[in-house]
Amino acid sequence: MENYFTTFIDIVGTFTFAISGIRLASGKHLDWFGAYIIGLVTAVGGGTIRDILLDLPPFWMLDGKCFAITGVALLATLLFKDKVFRWANTLMLFDTIGLGLFTIIGISKSMDAQLPFWVCIIMGTITGSVGGVLRDVLLNEVPLLLRKDIYAIACIAGGGVYFLCIHLNVSKSLTELLAALVVICVRLIAIKFQIHLPVLKSIKDV
Amino acid sequence: MENYFTTFIDIVGTFTFAISGIRLASGKHLDWFGAYIIGLVTAVGGGTIRDILLDLPPFWMLDGKCFAITGVALLATLLFKDKVFRWANTLMLFDTIGLGLFTIIGISKSMDAQLPFWVCIIMGTITGSVGGVLRDVLLNEVPLLLRKDIYAIACIAGGGVYFLCIHLNVSKSLTELLAALVVICVRLIAIKFQIHLPVLKSIKDV
Amino acid sequence: MENYFTTFIDIVGTFTFAISGIRLASGKHLDWFGAYIIGLVTAVGGGTIRDILLDLPPFWMLDGKCFAITGVALLATLLFKDKVFRWANTLMLFDTIGLGLFTIIGISKSMDAQLPFWVCIIMGTITGSVGGVLRDVLLNEVPLLLRKDIYAIACIAGGGVYFLCIHLNVSKSLTELLAALVVICVRLIAIKFQIHLPVLKSIKDV
Numbered sequence: 193m194e195n196y197f198t199t200f201i202d203i204v205g206t207f208t209f210a211i212s213g214i215r216l217a218s219g220k221h222l223d224w225f226g227a228y229i230i231g232l233v234t235a236v237g238g239g240t241i242r243d244i245l246l247d248l249p250p251f252w253m254l255d256g257k258c259f260a261i262t263g264v265a266l267l268a269t270l271l272f273k274d275k276v277f278r279w280a281n282t283l284m285l286f287d288t289i290g291l292g293l294f295t296i297i298g299i300s301k302s303m304d305a306q307l308p309f310w311v312c313i314i315m316g317t318i319t320g321s322v323g324g325v326l327r328d329v330l331l332n333e334v335p336l337l338l339r340k341d342i343y344a345i346a347c348i349a350g351g352g353v354y355f356l357c358i359h360l361n362v363s364k365s366l367t368e369l370l371a372a373l374v375v376i377c378v379r380l381i382a383i384k385f386q387i388h389l390p391v392l393k394s395i396k397d398v
Numbered sequence: 399m400e401n402y403f404t405t406f407i408d409i410v411g412t413f414t415f416a417i418s419g420i421r422l423a424s425g426k427h428l429d430w431f432g433a434y435i436i437g438l439v440t441a442v443g444g445g446t447i448r449d450i451l452l453d454l455p456p457f458w459m460l461d462g463k464c465f466a467i468t469g470v471a472l473l474a475t476l477l478f479k480d481k482v483f484r485w486a487n488t489l490m491l492f493d494t495i496g497l498g499l500f501t502i503i504g505i506s507k508s509m510d511a512q513l514p515f516w517v518c519i520i521m522g523t524i525t526g527s528v529g530g531v532l533r534d535v536l537l538n539e540v541p542l543l544l545r546k547d548i549y550a551i552a553c554i555a556g557g558g559v560y561f562l563c564i565h566l567n568v569s570k571s572l573t574e575l576l577a578a579l580v581v582i583c584v585r586l587i588a589i590k591f592q593i594h595l596p597v598l599k600s601i602k603d604v
Numbered sequence: 605m606e607n608y609f610t611t612f613i614d615i616v617g618t619f620t621f622a623i624s625g626i627r628l629a630s631g632k633h634l635d636w637f638g639a640y641i642i643g644l645v646t647a648v649g650g651g652t653i654r655d656i657l658l659d660l661p662p663f664w665m666l667d668g669k670c671f672a673i674t675g676v677a678l679l680a681t682l683l684f685k686d687k688v689f690r691w692a693n694t695l696m697l698f699d700t701i702g703l704g705l706f707t708i709i710g711i712s713k714s715m716d717a718q719l720p721f722w723v724c725i726i727m728g729t730i731t732g733s734v735g736g737v738l739r740d741v742l743l744n745e746v747p748l749l750l751r752k753d754i755y756a757i758a759c760i761a762g763g764g765v766y767f768l769c770i771h772l773n774v775s776k777s778l779t780e781l782l783a784a785l786v787v788i789c790v791r792l793i794a795i796k797f798q799i800h801l802p803v804l805k806s807i808k809d810v
Binding site: 247 | 750803806
Binding site: 450451453513516517531535538539540541543544545546550551594595596597598599600 | 631632634637642656742743744
């Protein structure tokens with residue numbers, strides 16, 4: 193799993209997730225340290241929960257670069273905030289790329305732990321989406337994941353493609369690339385065409 | 399522990415907890431996926447935290463039926479919602495049965511891990527009640543558990559009876575049944591007669 | 605690590621953290637049990653998350669005195685609440701002492717697990733501050749830690765001094781005392797002179 197492609201995935205995903213966390217933290221009257229923590233939790237939360245569930249040491253104990261990357265993300269936000277925050281579309285793109293990449297890392301790590309494929313897909317989904325859930329809980333909001341985004345479902349679709357490719361003996365790098373692209377495309381298409389799942393009506397609406 | 403009684407416990411408890419989660423999720427503008435996740439977290443959250451604390455693999459990694467049961471619960475809610483949600487009393491009963499059953503599973507699993515009896519009772523209480531706490535945190539509410547329900551205290555009472563029965567050499571199945579009944583009865587009596595613990599007054603009330 | 609000094613640290617820290625949790629719980633319409641749980645989570649939450657991350661059994665499974673100490677804290681609050689709550693400054697002092705002591709316990713336990721020093725400092729910070737974060741999440745507030753307090757930064761400073769002392773071959777007890785004092789002094793100075801980190805401005809303020 194340790195190759196340049198995976199390392200690149202890791203850095204880009206961490207940076208984009210941290211930026212997305214810091215962006216949501218602004219306007220909540222957090223101080224710089226609080227914003228850093230929200231960025232960090234968004235970036236490493238999913239992977240940490242995955243590692244706890246897999247009974248592995250949290251990945252950031254073995255490699256602290258996520259702490260530095262989150263610091264760079266905070267610095268970039270402080271220096272170029274008006275630009276960073278107005279690039280809403282670009283950020284959505286980054287966030288989606290991060291989602292695809294993290295999902296694949298999660299699946300890959302779970303396969304190394306010899307888990308059945310459906311558990312691997314769940315672990316990939318957790319890696320990609322739980323950081324954002326923790327971010328929203330800390331910022332005292334109902335998680336975006338639960339409300340209207342095709343988010344976790346994109347992860348699950350990507351996971352399905354991952355195992356299809358494995359089954360067809362596609363090479364590991366190509367499998368990872370294809371599965372990440374599926375996650376990214378499903379989410380981008382859902383955003384572009386405003387595809388949502390139906391809302392669960394409340395009892396008063398019945 | 400693996401017998402028909404325990405399997406039945408497991409399925410009924412999962413279904414009732416999932417329904418209770420989905421019910422609270424409605425009216426919060428969640429989509430169907432969000433409602434599914436809330437149902438799932440309510441049903442498996444307590445057991446997952448217990449397994450993490452006991453350093454065991456989360457139970458749903460070994461047996462994915464909770465995912466299917468939550469799906470059935472969501473489907474039942476979508477199809478018969480006006481009925482399901484108006485049966486408030488029936489649901490409270492189901493929820494209480496789930497509480498009793500999950501508490502016993504938690505105690506039983508902790509005993510298999512050779513823990514002292516007071517830790518087993520805490521693990522039973524966590525199994526029964528933490529799913530609801532996670533549900534409330536995700537839905538951005540102060541957990542009901544902390545506010546006014548005789549909930550965890552019913553689990554603790556059932557745990558006490560469990561160890562009394564073990565001490566008296568009652569058979570395992572009968573012990574589990576009796577302890578579950580105590581949890582269920584304590585909670586039902588508390589609801590029926592509106593028995594609450596006193597509220598901690600704020601400084602302004604002093 | 606098992607000596608009188610550490611045991612004393614543990615008891616005082618647990619009591620002060622429990623009091624700080626119960627104090628914040630009042631005015632939130634929690635019942636006595638809910639207030640007890642908030643006190644307990646504040647006191648043991650950080651150490652529990654640390655132990656899960658270190659893959660150790662949660663410390664309270666091996667030694668249940670935190671449950672009794674939290675009970676005493678609740679009793680003291682119920683009996684002397686008008687006094688306890690009006691001693692706001694004294695409580696801030698206690699809370700700060702608890703912070704210093706818990707941070708040192710967390711660092712010490714991580715060193716026993718042979719982790720690199722920067723991970724030990726993070727674990728110390730988690731031990732000292734995550735209990736308060738869980739308390740705020742359960743009480744449905746944005747964690748104070750993220751908003752304006754020099755809290756985690758005091759832990760990090762104390763952690764730095766800890767490793768400086770180790771490097772200079774200072775005895776373990778003196779190292780722990782010095783590091784705890786640094787945590788306590790940094791926080792007290794920050795409170796006294798109202799030193800805050802800058803707030804991250806929202807996009808609307810740009």
